[in-house]
Amino acid sequence: MKHITVLGTGVLGSQIAYQTAFSGYDVVAYDIDDAALDAARERFAKLAVTYSQQVAGAAGGKADDALARIRYSADLTDAVRDADLVIEAVPEALELKRDVYTKLAAVAPEHTVFATNSSTLLPSALAEFTGRPAKFLALHFANQIWLHNTAEVMGTPQTDPAVFEQVVEFAASIDMVPIVIKKEKAGYLLNSLLVPLLNAAGDLLVDGIAEPDAVDKTWRIGTGAPMGPFQIFDVIGLTTAYNVSIAGGEKQQAFAKLLKEQYLDQGKLGVATGEGFYSYR
Amino acid sequence: MKHITVLGTGVLGSQIAYQTAFSGYDVVAYDIDDAALDAARERFAKLAVTYSQQVAGAAGGKADDALARIRYSADLTDAVRDADLVIEAVPEALELKRDVYTKLAAVAPEHTVFATNSSTLLPSALAEFTGRPAKFLALHFANQIWLHNTAEVMGTPQTDPAVFEQVVEFAASIDMVPIVIKKEKAGYLLNSLLVPLLNAAGDLLVDGIAEPDAVDKTWRIGTGAPMGPFQIFDVIGLTTAYNVSIAGGEKQQAFAKLLKEQYLDQGKLGVATGEGFYSYR
Secondary structure (H helix, E strand, C coil), rough: CCCCEEEECCCCHHHHHHHHHHHHCCCEEEECHHHHHHEEEEHHHHHHHHHHHHCCCCCHHHHHHHHHCEEECCCCHHHHCCCCCEEEECCCHHHHHHHHHHHHHHHHCCCEEEEECCCCCCCEEEEEEEECCCEEEEEEEECCCCCCEEEEEEEECCCHHHHHHHHHHHHCCCCEEEEEEECCCCCCHHHHHHHHHHHHHHHHHHCCCCHHHHHHHHHHHHCCCCCCCCHHHHCHHHHHHHHHHHHHHHHHHHHHHHHHHHCCHHHHHHHHCCCCEEEEC | CCEEECCCCCCHHHHHHHHHHHHHEEEEEEEECCHHHHHHHHHHHHHHHHHHHCCCCCCCCCHHHHHHHHHEEHHHHHCCCCEEEEECCCCCCCCHHHHHHHHHHHCCCCEEEEEECCCCCCHHHHHHHHCCCHHHEEEEEECCCCCEEEEEEECCCCCCHHHHHHHHHHHHHCCCCEEEEECCCCCCCHHHHHHHHHHHHHHHHHHHCCCCCHHHHHHHHHHCCCHHHHHHHHHHHHHHHHHHCCCCCHHHHHHHHHHHHHHHHHCCCCCCCCCCCCCCC
Protein backbone atom coordinates (compact mmCIF):
# COMPACT_ATOMS: atom_id res chain seq x y z
CA MET A 1 0.00 0.00 0.00
CA LYS A 2 1.70 3.13 -1.24
CA HIS A 3 -0.96 5.67 -2.07
CA ILE A 4 -3.34 6.60 0.69
CA THR A 5 -6.44 8.75 0.46
CA VAL A 6 -8.21 10.06 3.53
CA LEU A 7 -11.86 11.07 3.12
CA GLY A 8 -12.83 13.82 5.52
CA THR A 9 -10.44 16.30 7.11
CA GLY A 10 -12.12 16.90 10.44
CA VAL A 11 -10.31 16.44 13.76
CA LEU A 12 -9.55 12.74 13.30
CA GLY A 13 -9.34 12.70 9.50
CA SER A 14 -6.71 15.43 9.47
CA GLN A 15 -4.67 13.63 12.15
CA ILE A 16 -4.82 10.36 10.19
CA ALA A 17 -3.79 12.05 6.95
CA TYR A 18 -1.00 14.00 8.62
CA GLN A 19 0.37 11.00 10.54
CA THR A 20 0.39 9.01 7.29
CA ALA A 21 2.23 11.76 5.41
CA PHE A 22 4.58 12.19 8.37
CA SER A 23 5.44 8.50 8.01
CA GLY A 24 6.54 9.05 4.41
CA TYR A 25 3.44 8.21 2.41
CA ASP A 26 1.94 10.31 -0.37
CA VAL A 27 -1.49 11.23 0.89
CA VAL A 28 -4.54 12.70 -0.76
CA ALA A 29 -6.79 14.63 1.61
CA TYR A 30 -10.33 14.74 0.27
CA ASP A 31 -13.12 16.95 1.51
CA ILE A 32 -16.33 18.23 -0.01
CA ASP A 33 -15.30 21.69 -1.17
CA ASP A 34 -12.55 24.26 -1.25
CA ALA A 35 -13.67 25.86 2.00
CA ALA A 36 -13.33 22.52 3.78
CA LEU A 37 -9.91 22.04 2.20
CA ASP A 38 -8.79 25.49 3.32
CA ALA A 39 -9.76 24.55 6.85
CA ALA A 40 -7.85 21.29 6.38
CA ARG A 41 -4.75 23.20 5.33
CA GLU A 42 -4.87 25.13 8.60
CA ARG A 43 -5.36 21.95 10.60
CA PHE A 44 -2.34 20.36 8.95
CA ALA A 45 -0.21 23.44 9.58
CA LYS A 46 -1.16 23.33 13.26
CA LEU A 47 -0.42 19.62 13.41
CA ALA A 48 3.04 20.29 11.98
CA VAL A 49 3.68 22.71 14.85
CA THR A 50 2.32 20.25 17.42
CA TYR A 51 4.44 17.41 16.05
CA SER A 52 7.53 19.62 16.04
CA GLN A 53 6.98 20.24 19.73
CA GLN A 54 5.76 16.85 20.89
CA VAL A 55 7.02 14.11 18.56
CA ALA A 56 10.59 12.87 18.70
CA GLY A 57 12.45 13.60 15.47
CA ALA A 58 9.72 15.87 14.08
CA ALA A 59 11.52 19.18 14.59
CA GLY A 60 14.15 20.38 12.13
CA GLY A 61 12.12 19.90 8.98
CA LYS A 62 10.43 16.51 9.14
CA ALA A 63 7.11 17.88 10.39
CA ASP A 64 7.05 20.45 7.57
CA ASP A 65 8.15 17.93 4.94
CA ALA A 66 5.03 15.95 5.72
CA LEU A 67 2.90 18.90 4.59
CA ALA A 68 4.43 18.69 1.13
CA ARG A 69 3.33 15.08 0.75
CA ILE A 70 -0.35 15.97 1.17
CA ARG A 71 -2.33 16.69 -1.99
CA TYR A 72 -5.75 18.30 -1.64
CA SER A 73 -8.81 17.33 -3.65
CA ALA A 74 -12.53 18.09 -3.59
CA ASP A 75 -13.18 15.70 -6.49
CA LEU A 76 -13.79 12.16 -5.30
CA THR A 77 -12.85 10.50 -8.59
CA ASP A 78 -9.60 12.41 -8.71
CA ALA A 79 -8.91 11.85 -5.01
CA VAL A 80 -9.04 8.05 -5.18
CA ARG A 81 -7.69 7.53 -8.70
CA ASP A 82 -4.40 5.97 -7.53
CA ALA A 83 -5.43 4.94 -4.03
CA ASP A 84 -4.32 1.59 -2.60
CA LEU A 85 -6.12 2.40 0.63
CA VAL A 86 -8.94 4.82 1.32
CA ILE A 87 -9.46 5.70 4.98
CA GLU A 88 -12.90 7.13 5.51
CA ALA A 89 -13.30 9.63 8.35
CA VAL A 90 -16.48 11.49 7.42
CA PRO A 91 -19.03 12.50 10.07
CA GLU A 92 -20.72 9.74 12.11
CA ALA A 93 -24.04 9.58 10.30
CA LEU A 94 -25.12 6.28 8.82
CA GLU A 95 -26.90 7.75 5.80
CA LEU A 96 -24.02 10.04 4.97
CA LYS A 97 -21.49 7.22 5.21
CA ARG A 98 -23.61 4.91 3.08
CA ASP A 99 -23.88 7.62 0.47
CA VAL A 100 -20.10 8.18 0.54
CA TYR A 101 -19.41 4.47 0.10
CA THR A 102 -21.91 4.16 -2.75
CA LYS A 103 -20.21 6.99 -4.61
CA LEU A 104 -16.75 5.75 -3.69
CA ALA A 105 -17.51 2.21 -4.90
CA ALA A 106 -18.41 3.62 -8.31
CA VAL A 107 -15.17 5.52 -8.85
CA ALA A 108 -12.38 3.75 -6.92
CA PRO A 109 -10.09 1.27 -8.67
CA GLU A 110 -10.98 -2.35 -8.12
CA HIS A 111 -7.92 -3.11 -6.00
CA THR A 112 -8.48 -0.26 -3.55
CA VAL A 113 -9.07 -1.27 0.07
CA PHE A 114 -11.57 0.79 2.06
CA ALA A 115 -11.25 1.33 5.82
CA THR A 116 -13.71 3.19 8.02
CA ASN A 117 -12.62 5.11 11.08
CA SER A 118 -16.19 5.12 12.40
CA SER A 119 -16.33 5.07 16.21
CA THR A 120 -19.96 4.18 16.61
CA LEU A 121 -21.02 2.20 13.54
CA LEU A 122 -20.07 -1.41 12.98
CA PRO A 123 -18.39 -1.96 9.61
CA SER A 124 -20.99 -4.55 8.66
CA ALA A 125 -23.55 -1.73 8.62
CA LEU A 126 -21.60 -0.29 5.70
CA ALA A 127 -20.07 -3.32 3.94
CA GLU A 128 -22.79 -3.86 1.35
CA PHE A 129 -22.39 -0.28 0.09
CA THR A 130 -18.70 -0.61 -0.60
CA GLY A 131 -19.03 -2.91 -3.63
CA ARG A 132 -16.09 -4.88 -2.18
CA PRO A 133 -16.96 -6.32 1.23
CA ALA A 134 -13.85 -8.54 1.15
CA LYS A 135 -11.69 -5.42 0.87
CA PHE A 136 -13.48 -3.45 3.59
CA LEU A 137 -12.89 -3.21 7.34
CA ALA A 138 -12.64 -0.76 10.21
CA LEU A 139 -9.39 0.98 11.12
CA HIS A 140 -10.05 3.04 14.19
CA PHE A 141 -7.72 5.70 15.51
CA ALA A 142 -7.77 7.60 18.80
CA ASN A 143 -7.77 11.36 19.14
CA GLN A 144 -4.27 12.83 19.47
CA ILE A 145 -2.97 10.08 17.27
CA TRP A 146 0.65 11.08 17.98
CA LEU A 147 0.19 10.37 21.70
CA HIS A 148 -2.45 7.65 21.71
CA ASN A 149 -1.10 5.61 18.85
CA THR A 150 -3.44 2.66 18.75
CA ALA A 151 -5.03 1.57 15.49
CA GLU A 152 -7.84 -0.86 16.20
CA VAL A 153 -8.32 -3.14 13.18
CA MET A 154 -11.71 -4.83 12.98
CA GLY A 155 -13.16 -6.68 10.01
CA THR A 156 -16.60 -7.97 9.18
CA PRO A 157 -17.25 -11.68 8.60
CA GLN A 158 -16.70 -10.90 4.91
CA THR A 159 -13.30 -9.23 5.21
CA ASP A 160 -10.51 -11.13 3.45
CA PRO A 161 -7.92 -12.15 6.09
CA ALA A 162 -5.13 -11.16 3.70
CA VAL A 163 -6.59 -7.66 3.44
CA PHE A 164 -6.91 -7.52 7.23
CA GLU A 165 -3.24 -8.43 7.53
CA GLN A 166 -2.25 -5.81 4.94
CA VAL A 167 -4.06 -3.12 6.93
CA VAL A 168 -2.40 -4.30 10.17
CA GLU A 169 0.96 -3.88 8.44
CA PHE A 170 0.00 -0.48 7.09
CA ALA A 171 -0.98 0.65 10.59
CA ALA A 172 2.38 -0.47 11.96
CA SER A 173 4.13 1.32 9.09
CA ILE A 174 2.67 4.67 10.20
CA ASP A 175 3.93 4.08 13.77
CA MET A 176 0.65 2.92 15.18
CA VAL A 177 0.33 -0.04 17.53
CA PRO A 178 -2.08 -2.27 15.59
CA ILE A 179 -4.77 -3.74 17.81
CA VAL A 180 -6.24 -6.88 16.31
CA ILE A 181 -9.97 -7.27 17.00
CA LYS A 182 -11.13 -10.72 16.01
CA LYS A 183 -14.88 -10.14 15.88
CA GLU A 184 -17.00 -7.07 15.39
CA LYS A 185 -17.61 -5.28 18.65
CA ALA A 186 -19.36 -1.97 19.17
CA GLY A 187 -17.00 0.42 20.91
CA TYR A 188 -13.97 -1.57 19.76
CA LEU A 189 -11.70 -2.37 22.72
CA LEU A 190 -11.03 0.99 24.33
CA ASN A 191 -14.64 2.05 24.74
CA SER A 192 -15.67 -1.48 25.70
CA LEU A 193 -13.36 -1.09 28.71
CA LEU A 194 -13.72 2.62 29.38
CA VAL A 195 -17.51 2.88 29.38
CA PRO A 196 -18.02 0.38 32.26
CA LEU A 197 -15.38 2.19 34.33
CA LEU A 198 -16.96 5.58 33.66
CA ASN A 199 -20.43 4.22 34.38
CA ALA A 200 -19.23 2.83 37.72
CA ALA A 201 -17.78 6.23 38.58
CA GLY A 202 -21.02 7.95 37.58
CA ASP A 203 -22.94 5.52 39.81
CA LEU A 204 -20.77 6.39 42.81
CA LEU A 205 -21.57 10.07 42.32
CA VAL A 206 -25.29 9.58 41.66
CA ASP A 207 -25.62 7.31 44.69
CA GLY A 208 -23.89 9.85 46.92
CA ILE A 209 -21.11 7.40 47.82
CA ALA A 210 -18.18 9.72 47.19
CA GLU A 211 -17.06 12.96 45.59
CA PRO A 212 -15.27 12.98 42.21
CA ASP A 213 -11.97 13.91 43.83
CA ALA A 214 -12.11 10.93 46.22
CA VAL A 215 -12.98 8.57 43.36
CA ASP A 216 -10.17 9.87 41.19
CA LYS A 217 -7.54 9.80 43.95
CA THR A 218 -8.48 6.21 44.72
CA TRP A 219 -8.13 5.20 41.09
CA ARG A 220 -4.85 6.98 40.57
CA ILE A 221 -3.21 5.63 43.71
CA GLY A 222 -4.75 2.17 43.45
CA THR A 223 -3.87 1.54 39.80
CA GLY A 224 -1.09 4.01 39.02
CA ALA A 225 -3.19 5.54 36.24
CA PRO A 226 -2.46 9.21 35.47
CA MET A 227 -6.14 10.19 35.54
CA GLY A 228 -9.21 9.11 37.45
CA PRO A 229 -12.58 8.63 35.75
CA PHE A 230 -13.87 12.15 36.43
CA GLN A 231 -10.70 13.62 34.96
CA ILE A 232 -11.32 11.42 31.92
CA PHE A 233 -14.90 12.74 31.73
CA ASP A 234 -13.50 16.28 31.69
CA VAL A 235 -11.15 15.40 28.81
CA ILE A 236 -13.83 13.61 26.78
CA GLY A 237 -16.14 16.54 27.42
CA LEU A 238 -19.27 16.54 29.54
CA THR A 239 -21.56 17.05 26.52
CA THR A 240 -20.39 13.73 25.10
CA ALA A 241 -20.71 12.15 28.55
CA TYR A 242 -24.25 13.50 28.72
CA ASN A 243 -25.18 12.19 25.27
CA VAL A 244 -23.89 8.72 26.08
CA SER A 245 -25.49 8.62 29.54
CA ILE A 246 -28.92 9.88 28.54
CA ALA A 247 -29.19 6.92 26.16
CA GLY A 248 -28.34 4.45 28.95
CA GLY A 249 -30.18 2.78 31.82
CA GLU A 250 -31.84 4.36 34.83
CA LYS A 251 -28.64 5.05 36.79
CA GLN A 252 -26.94 6.53 33.74
CA GLN A 253 -29.91 8.76 33.04
CA ALA A 254 -29.67 10.02 36.61
CA PHE A 255 -26.02 10.77 35.96
CA ALA A 256 -26.97 12.58 32.73
CA LYS A 257 -29.45 14.70 34.70
CA LEU A 258 -26.79 15.55 37.29
CA LEU A 259 -24.38 16.47 34.48
CA LYS A 260 -26.93 18.73 32.88
CA GLU A 261 -28.04 20.52 36.04
CA GLN A 262 -24.71 20.90 37.78
CA TYR A 263 -22.37 21.31 34.82
CA LEU A 264 -23.75 21.76 31.29
CA ASP A 265 -26.36 24.35 32.26
CA GLN A 266 -23.58 26.39 33.83
CA GLY A 267 -21.34 26.17 30.80
CA LYS A 268 -18.99 23.74 32.52
CA LEU A 269 -18.22 21.32 29.69
CA GLY A 270 -14.86 20.00 30.84
CA VAL A 271 -11.27 20.81 29.94
CA ALA A 272 -12.33 22.55 26.71
CA THR A 273 -14.20 25.31 28.60
CA GLY A 274 -11.73 25.50 31.47
CA GLU A 275 -14.09 23.91 33.97
CA GLY A 276 -15.90 20.62 34.46
CA PHE A 277 -15.58 18.38 37.50
CA TYR A 278 -12.33 20.29 38.04
CA SER A 279 -11.21 23.80 37.21
CA TYR A 280 -8.43 24.16 34.62
CA ARG A 281 -8.13 27.91 34.75
CA MET B 1 -5.21 8.95 69.03
CA LYS B 2 -1.84 7.95 70.38
CA HIS B 3 -1.92 4.25 71.13
CA ILE B 4 -2.86 1.97 68.30
CA THR B 5 -3.52 -1.76 68.44
CA VAL B 6 -3.75 -3.88 65.32
CA LEU B 7 -5.61 -7.18 65.60
CA GLY B 8 -4.25 -9.76 63.19
CA THR B 9 -0.76 -9.78 61.73
CA GLY B 10 -1.40 -11.32 58.31
CA VAL B 11 -0.34 -9.64 55.08
CA LEU B 12 -2.44 -6.52 55.55
CA GLY B 13 -2.44 -6.43 59.33
CA SER B 14 1.34 -6.48 59.48
CA GLN B 15 1.59 -3.72 56.86
CA ILE B 16 -0.89 -1.56 58.77
CA ALA B 17 0.92 -2.08 62.08
CA TYR B 18 4.33 -1.44 60.53
CA GLN B 19 3.22 1.68 58.64
CA THR B 20 1.71 3.03 61.86
CA ALA B 21 4.90 2.36 63.83
CA PHE B 22 6.96 3.79 60.96
CA SER B 23 4.94 6.99 61.32
CA GLY B 24 5.99 7.30 64.96
CA TYR B 25 3.13 5.67 66.84
CA ASP B 26 3.47 3.08 69.59
CA VAL B 27 1.74 0.02 68.21
CA VAL B 28 0.59 -3.21 69.76
CA ALA B 29 0.46 -6.13 67.33
CA TYR B 30 -2.01 -8.73 68.54
CA ASP B 31 -2.37 -12.25 67.24
CA ILE B 32 -3.78 -15.46 68.64
CA ASP B 33 -0.63 -17.19 69.88
CA ASP B 34 3.13 -17.06 70.08
CA ALA B 35 3.60 -18.91 66.79
CA ALA B 36 1.52 -16.27 65.00
CA LEU B 37 3.53 -13.54 66.71
CA ASP B 38 6.80 -15.15 65.67
CA ALA B 39 5.57 -15.12 62.08
CA ALA B 40 4.60 -11.48 62.58
CA ARG B 41 8.10 -10.64 63.79
CA GLU B 42 9.48 -12.03 60.54
CA ARG B 43 6.95 -10.10 58.47
CA PHE B 44 7.89 -6.87 60.23
CA ALA B 45 11.60 -7.52 59.73
CA LYS B 46 10.99 -8.04 56.00
CA LEU B 47 8.88 -4.90 55.83
CA ALA B 48 11.74 -2.94 57.41
CA VAL B 49 14.00 -4.15 54.58
CA THR B 50 11.38 -3.32 51.94
CA TYR B 51 10.82 0.14 53.36
CA SER B 52 14.57 0.79 53.51
CA GLN B 53 14.75 0.03 49.81
CA GLN B 54 11.54 1.59 48.58
CA VAL B 55 10.39 4.34 50.92
CA ALA B 56 12.02 7.76 50.90
CA GLY B 57 13.73 8.49 54.21
CA ALA B 58 13.38 4.93 55.51
CA ALA B 59 17.00 3.90 55.10
CA GLY B 60 19.61 4.87 57.69
CA GLY B 61 17.76 3.71 60.76
CA LYS B 62 14.17 4.89 60.48
CA ALA B 63 12.84 1.60 59.12
CA ASP B 64 14.52 -0.30 61.97
CA ASP B 65 13.42 2.21 64.60
CA ALA B 66 9.85 1.39 63.68
CA LEU B 67 10.39 -2.21 64.77
CA ALA B 68 11.22 -1.04 68.29
CA ARG B 69 7.88 0.73 68.57
CA ILE B 70 5.92 -2.50 68.03
CA ARG B 71 4.93 -4.48 71.13
CA TYR B 72 3.66 -8.04 70.66
CA SER B 73 0.78 -9.57 72.53
CA ALA B 74 -1.31 -12.72 72.33
CA ASP B 75 -3.56 -11.57 75.19
CA LEU B 76 -6.47 -9.48 73.93
CA THR B 77 -7.09 -7.71 77.23
CA ASP B 78 -3.45 -6.75 77.50
CA ALA B 79 -3.25 -5.79 73.81
CA VAL B 80 -6.02 -3.22 73.93
CA ARG B 81 -5.58 -1.97 77.50
CA ASP B 82 -4.32 1.47 76.45
CA ALA B 83 -5.65 1.56 72.90
CA ASP B 84 -7.20 4.72 71.50
CA LEU B 85 -7.80 2.95 68.20
CA VAL B 86 -8.03 -0.75 67.44
CA ILE B 87 -7.66 -1.67 63.77
CA GLU B 88 -9.04 -5.12 63.12
CA ALA B 89 -7.46 -7.11 60.29
CA VAL B 90 -8.40 -10.68 61.13
CA PRO B 91 -9.40 -13.15 58.38
CA GLU B 92 -12.46 -12.35 56.25
CA ALA B 93 -14.97 -14.63 57.94
CA LEU B 94 -18.14 -13.11 59.34
CA GLU B 95 -18.46 -15.45 62.32
CA LEU B 96 -14.83 -15.03 63.26
CA LYS B 97 -15.04 -11.26 63.09
CA ARG B 98 -18.24 -11.19 65.12
CA ASP B 99 -16.59 -13.33 67.74
CA VAL B 100 -13.55 -11.06 67.83
CA TYR B 101 -15.71 -7.95 68.24
CA THR B 102 -17.76 -9.57 71.00
CA LYS B 103 -14.61 -10.38 72.96
CA LEU B 104 -13.03 -7.02 72.15
CA ALA B 105 -16.11 -5.11 73.28
CA ALA B 106 -15.86 -6.79 76.67
CA VAL B 107 -12.25 -5.84 77.36
CA ALA B 108 -11.50 -2.59 75.50
CA PRO B 109 -11.70 0.75 77.31
CA GLU B 110 -14.89 2.68 76.70
CA HIS B 111 -13.20 5.44 74.70
CA THR B 112 -11.47 3.07 72.25
CA VAL B 113 -12.48 3.43 68.60
CA PHE B 114 -12.72 0.23 66.53
CA ALA B 115 -11.97 0.16 62.80
CA THR B 116 -12.32 -2.85 60.54
CA ASN B 117 -10.08 -3.36 57.54
CA SER B 118 -12.55 -5.87 56.09
CA SER B 119 -12.55 -5.87 52.29
CA THR B 120 -15.73 -7.81 51.72
CA LEU B 121 -18.00 -7.22 54.73
CA LEU B 122 -19.89 -4.02 55.29
CA PRO B 123 -19.21 -2.50 58.71
CA SER B 124 -22.92 -2.56 59.53
CA ALA B 125 -22.71 -6.36 59.50
CA LEU B 126 -20.42 -6.04 62.52
CA ALA B 127 -21.57 -2.86 64.29
CA GLU B 128 -23.93 -4.46 66.79
CA PHE B 129 -21.16 -6.72 68.09
CA THR B 130 -18.82 -3.86 68.92
CA GLY B 131 -20.78 -2.55 71.89
CA ARG B 132 -20.06 0.94 70.54
CA PRO B 133 -21.58 1.43 67.09
CA ALA B 134 -20.96 5.19 67.26
CA LYS B 135 -17.23 4.51 67.66
CA PHE B 136 -17.02 1.92 64.90
CA LEU B 137 -16.31 2.22 61.18
CA ALA B 138 -14.29 0.73 58.34
CA LEU B 139 -10.74 1.84 57.59
CA HIS B 140 -9.64 -0.02 54.50
CA PHE B 141 -6.07 -0.24 53.30
CA ALA B 142 -4.63 -1.54 50.03
CA ASN B 143 -1.96 -4.18 49.74
CA GLN B 144 1.56 -2.72 49.55
CA ILE B 145 0.45 0.10 51.77
CA TRP B 146 3.72 1.97 51.21
CA LEU B 147 3.02 2.20 47.47
CA HIS B 148 -0.77 2.24 47.33
CA ASN B 149 -1.35 4.59 50.22
CA THR B 150 -5.08 5.01 50.21
CA ALA B 151 -7.10 4.59 53.38
CA GLU B 152 -10.78 4.34 52.54
CA VAL B 153 -12.83 5.55 55.50
CA MET B 154 -16.42 4.33 55.57
CA GLY B 155 -18.85 4.54 58.46
CA THR B 156 -22.22 3.00 59.15
CA PRO B 157 -25.33 5.13 59.67
CA GLN B 158 -24.52 4.90 63.39
CA THR B 159 -20.93 6.15 63.23
CA ASP B 160 -20.37 9.42 65.07
CA PRO B 161 -19.20 12.03 62.52
CA ALA B 162 -16.60 13.26 65.02
CA VAL B 163 -15.15 9.76 65.27
CA PHE B 164 -15.16 9.51 61.47
CA GLU B 165 -13.20 12.75 61.30
CA GLN B 166 -10.73 11.56 63.96
CA VAL B 167 -10.03 8.44 61.94
CA VAL B 168 -9.58 10.49 58.74
CA GLU B 169 -6.99 12.55 60.61
CA PHE B 170 -5.31 9.44 61.94
CA ALA B 171 -5.07 8.02 58.42
CA ALA B 172 -3.44 11.22 57.17
CA SER B 173 -1.04 11.13 60.12
CA ILE B 174 0.35 7.78 59.00
CA ASP B 175 0.93 9.17 55.48
CA MET B 176 -2.16 7.67 53.93
CA VAL B 177 -4.40 9.58 51.55
CA PRO B 178 -7.74 9.39 53.36
CA ILE B 179 -10.60 8.58 51.01
CA VAL B 180 -13.91 9.72 52.42
CA ILE B 181 -16.78 7.38 51.57
CA LYS B 182 -20.08 8.97 52.48
CA LYS B 183 -22.33 5.91 52.47
CA GLU B 184 -21.68 2.22 52.93
CA LYS B 185 -20.72 0.59 49.66
CA ALA B 186 -19.59 -2.98 49.12
CA GLY B 187 -16.17 -2.95 47.50
CA TYR B 188 -15.49 0.56 48.75
CA LEU B 189 -14.35 2.80 45.86
CA LEU B 190 -11.44 0.93 44.32
CA ASN B 191 -13.22 -2.36 43.78
CA SER B 192 -16.41 -0.59 42.74
CA LEU B 193 -14.40 0.83 39.83
CA LEU B 194 -12.01 -2.03 39.18
CA VAL B 195 -14.51 -4.90 39.06
CA PRO B 196 -16.52 -3.44 36.13
CA LEU B 197 -13.30 -2.82 34.18
CA LEU B 198 -12.04 -6.35 34.85
CA ASN B 199 -15.43 -7.83 33.98
CA ALA B 200 -15.44 -5.95 30.68
CA ALA B 201 -11.98 -7.32 29.91
CA GLY B 202 -13.08 -10.85 30.81
CA ASP B 203 -16.08 -10.46 28.49
CA LEU B 204 -13.81 -9.49 25.58
CA LEU B 205 -11.81 -12.67 26.11
CA VAL B 206 -14.79 -14.97 26.63
CA ASP B 207 -16.52 -13.56 23.55
CA GLY B 208 -13.42 -14.10 21.43
CA ILE B 209 -13.15 -10.40 20.58
CA ALA B 210 -9.47 -9.96 21.36
CA GLU B 211 -6.45 -11.48 23.07
CA PRO B 212 -5.28 -10.26 26.50
CA ASP B 213 -2.25 -8.56 25.02
CA ALA B 214 -4.37 -6.53 22.57
CA VAL B 215 -6.75 -5.52 25.36
CA ASP B 216 -3.92 -4.47 27.66
CA LYS B 217 -2.03 -2.51 24.99
CA THR B 218 -5.20 -0.64 24.11
CA TRP B 219 -5.80 0.27 27.75
CA ARG B 220 -2.24 1.34 28.42
CA ILE B 221 -1.92 3.48 25.31
CA GLY B 222 -5.47 4.83 25.46
CA THR B 223 -5.44 5.84 29.12
CA GLY B 224 -1.77 6.08 30.04
CA ALA B 225 -2.24 3.46 32.78
CA PRO B 226 0.82 1.37 33.63
CA MET B 227 -1.08 -1.92 33.43
CA GLY B 228 -3.95 -3.31 31.41
CA PRO B 229 -6.73 -5.39 32.97
CA PHE B 230 -5.11 -8.77 32.31
CA GLN B 231 -1.89 -7.59 33.90
CA ILE B 232 -3.99 -6.52 36.89
CA PHE B 233 -5.59 -9.99 36.97
CA ASP B 234 -2.11 -11.49 37.13
CA VAL B 235 -1.17 -9.25 40.06
CA ILE B 236 -4.40 -9.90 41.97
CA GLY B 237 -3.95 -13.62 41.31
CA LEU B 238 -6.09 -15.79 39.07
CA THR B 239 -7.45 -17.81 42.00
CA THR B 240 -9.02 -14.66 43.41
CA ALA B 241 -10.24 -13.73 39.92
CA TYR B 242 -11.79 -17.18 39.65
CA ASN B 243 -13.49 -16.95 43.04
CA VAL B 244 -15.00 -13.57 42.23
CA SER B 245 -16.08 -14.58 38.71
CA ILE B 246 -17.65 -17.91 39.60
CA ALA B 247 -20.01 -16.04 41.92
CA GLY B 248 -21.06 -13.67 39.12
CA GLY B 249 -23.45 -13.75 36.17
CA GLU B 250 -23.39 -15.99 33.12
CA LYS B 251 -20.57 -14.20 31.30
CA GLN B 252 -18.43 -14.09 34.42
CA GLN B 253 -18.98 -17.77 35.05
CA ALA B 254 -17.79 -18.45 31.52
CA PHE B 255 -14.70 -16.41 32.32
CA ALA B 256 -14.21 -18.40 35.53
CA LYS B 257 -14.39 -21.62 33.51
CA LEU B 258 -11.82 -20.30 31.04
CA LEU B 259 -9.56 -19.28 33.93
CA LYS B 260 -9.82 -22.72 35.49
CA GLU B 261 -9.23 -24.72 32.33
CA GLN B 262 -6.55 -22.62 30.71
CA TYR B 263 -4.71 -21.28 33.75
CA LEU B 264 -5.50 -22.62 37.23
CA ASP B 265 -5.48 -26.29 36.22
CA GLN B 266 -2.00 -25.75 34.80
CA GLY B 267 -0.70 -24.05 37.90
CA LYS B 268 -0.70 -20.64 36.22
CA LEU B 269 -1.95 -18.44 39.03
CA GLY B 270 -0.48 -15.11 37.99
CA VAL B 271 2.60 -13.15 39.03
CA ALA B 272 2.96 -15.18 42.24
CA THR B 273 3.66 -18.41 40.33
CA GLY B 274 5.66 -16.78 37.54
CA GLU B 275 2.94 -17.27 34.95
CA GLY B 276 -0.63 -16.23 34.34
CA PHE B 277 -1.87 -14.39 31.28
CA TYR B 278 1.78 -13.42 30.89
CA SER B 279 5.03 -15.11 31.81
CA TYR B 280 7.15 -13.45 34.51
CA ARG B 281 10.02 -15.91 34.46
